[in-house]
Amino acid sequence: MRADHENPTPENPGLQVSGVAVTLGGNQVLHDVDLAVAPGETVGLIGPNGAGKTTLLRAVLGLLTPDTGTVRIAGEPPRGARGHLGYVPQKHGFAWDFPITVAAAVLNARMVTRWGGAARRADRDAAARAVARVGLTDLAGRPIGALSGGQRQRVLVARALAREPGLLLLDEPFTGVDVPTQELLVGLLGQLAEEGTAILMTTHDLAQARAVCTRLCLLNRTVVADGPPSGLDDPALWLRAFGVAESELLLTGTAKEAT
């Protein structure tokens, strides 16, 4: 029950993953993965730990090369499409003790491939807009080390948005985040999708995934099911993907504990 995707538009053809297989340390982590994210779509990548969610994200980011298959972003391989990419990593890998303000950290994300020279007006404006969209304008001058968990997640989202990406990738955006930030993220992702951004996120949070995603993609080394949240009510699907019924996943709140 694969959803029919609209044909990618030439201006922003989103993401196309075709027949991707990845072997890491002799173990096949992914095989025959097909996945497309069209502009305006928000796709949630759901699966237990070890299902290959992060590996797939890394392949899309161009941080690892698949054994077979292709990844195309805006029709280009990841290395050629980095300007289109915004990446929101998990909070714990970030150096929050680095002495830098919110505004400077966001501007840095936009300027990162500019060698020397000063930031232009357009760069500062884009960074300021990104900070405003995550509701941190009042805290723009604050050191990142002084922020709460939710505020930190907003900084990471603003860093990705400052690059004005056509494809936004988020790794567990709702993990360890306060309710106001969760609500802000749900609203913001909805807006971005309306503006035509293609969004792909990994998540353990099924409730949030249902609230924000137009499609859910159940991954367990390969795509087990892919369709709108309402189309994934068949318990047999969830049993096949994770070995448990969806109701159990919802009861525990996360797919993680179901592994």
Added chain:
Amino acid sequence: MIEWLTEPWQLAFMQRAFIVALISAVVCVVVGAFVVLRGMAFIGDAVAHAVFPGVAVGFVLHANLALTGAAAGIVTAVAIALISQTRRLNEDTVIGIFWAGSFGLGIVIVSTQDAYTGDLTSFLFGQILALGDSDVIAVAVVGAVLVALTFLLRRQLIAVSLDRETAKASGLPVLVLDMVLYAMVTAAIVVALQAVGNVLVLALLVTPAATARMGTERLGTMTAAACVLAAFGSVAGLYISYHYDLAAGGMIVLVLTGMFLLAWLAAPKHGLLWKRRSAAPLEAR
């Protein structure tokens, strides 16, 4: 008092010492800021020790000690960067191996020499009072290049410090940047060797930046403050060394360490005394 301050400046070797100490201080601080912020202090130490066998080889071959020292330091730094990529071993472990290995190599090379002369010891403990004009020029040129390079690469160095994975995904050559930073650390160390010597060079690289970090939350302010601290420490160390006939390199390091301890105790917000004071009302409750 004025005479106490002006007297050393009347001697040409002290003028050169002041200039080299000031340049070393600034260069080490600018590069050292990233060393401290990335928790790489240990690699500074490894490179400083790796310079030792290079210097020993240069001594045996009668070559330029600074050049052979720099070459050995850069080879070690690059090897550490490459081997750390395997991720099977912790970076600290790899650094530890090279740190010990290169020092061992240096000792073996030195032991083959009958005459263990002052040339070599001056590299270990600094030779700031015995510099020629050409040394001063070399230090100034290398120092200027390093400061300019750090300024040019600041965005990329910050991005890699913040988050390697995202930096890589944005298309930054993270491994190359690591090696460039390690090479810059090596060059800064070789520059500072002249002032404080092989054993004490880590103090210039790490201590002023760490001291400044106690009191500021911005990289620019931290670097500027650390430059002022390091320059003050170097000049003050030289004065004390001159007037009381104490080892120049060691004295510079002692002044820097003293300032760090002071900051650790008294820095606003992060200092020990401040924390005590703000904790007191809680205890009273």
